[in-house]
Amino acid sequence: MKKLMLFVVLAVCTLGAFTVSAQTTDKSKRPSPPDTVKATTxxxxxxxxxxSQPALKGRAIGTEIAPYGKVWRTxxxxxxxxxxxxxxxxxxxALPAGKYSLYSIPGEKEWVIIINKIAMQSGMEYKExxxxxxVTVKTEKTSPSVERLKFMIDPSGKISFVWGEKMVSFVVK
Incomplete structure (x- = not known):
């Protein structure tokens, strides 16, 4: 009887661990869900x-989120x-073919786009x-405000992201 009870307890714990593991690996359930955009120029x-797409949730870009003058994981x-x-x-x-991480330094009228050589890293592990x-680029004002960060790639090679009332673009040739 003790062996049966032990088996049931282990089975329940194991099933629970698999369930928790499956839930934590489903990135679409995160508050900032993942997205990918692809295009050929x-x-x-x-x-x-x-x-991943952060939401504004009433916060102001530059002060409460993505602070001006500080490196941000974009x-x-x-x-x-x-x-x-x-x-x-x-x-x-010039930039060789390959995979990189993309960071930026937000500003009120200009943003610095940073292409970093280490592609797969935590957003908090940036090394200058x-x-x-x-590259420094000018920002544009958008209307209406966009709640979730959204990237776009144009066939011309223009890569843009919009968030709040800001649009930041840079061109790849």
Whole structure:
């Protein structure tokens, strides 16, 4: 009888562990769900951006979330990744084909786009020494406000993200 009870307890614990594990690995259930955008440019460069979509939830960009003047992971959860199938230029600076992480430094009128050599990392592990390049771009105002961060890739090579009333874009050639 003791063996049967022990077996039942172990079975219930094991099933519970699998259930918890399955729930925690389902990233779509996160408060900032994952998204991926892919496109091939007119120049034949396949681009992919994988990120998590934070929501504003009444917070202000620049003060309460994505603070101005500080490095931000340009998304939520793990670092946002960006990949290029061919060598490209961004802001006139050469960038070899490959997978990178994408960070930024938000500003009221300009944002610094940072392409970092370490692709797969926590969004909190940024190391400036590993930057492949940085480019400063102007922001645009959007209307209406966008609650969740959203990336877009145009066939021309223009990569944009919108969030709140801000749109940030940079061109890959």
């Amino acid at each position: 007119q120049n034949g460069v396949a681009i992919e951006v994988a990120y 998304g939520a959860n793990e670092a946002t990744t960006i990949s290029f199938s061919k060598n490209v230029t961004l802001g006139g600076k 020494a590993e930057d492949a390049l940085r």
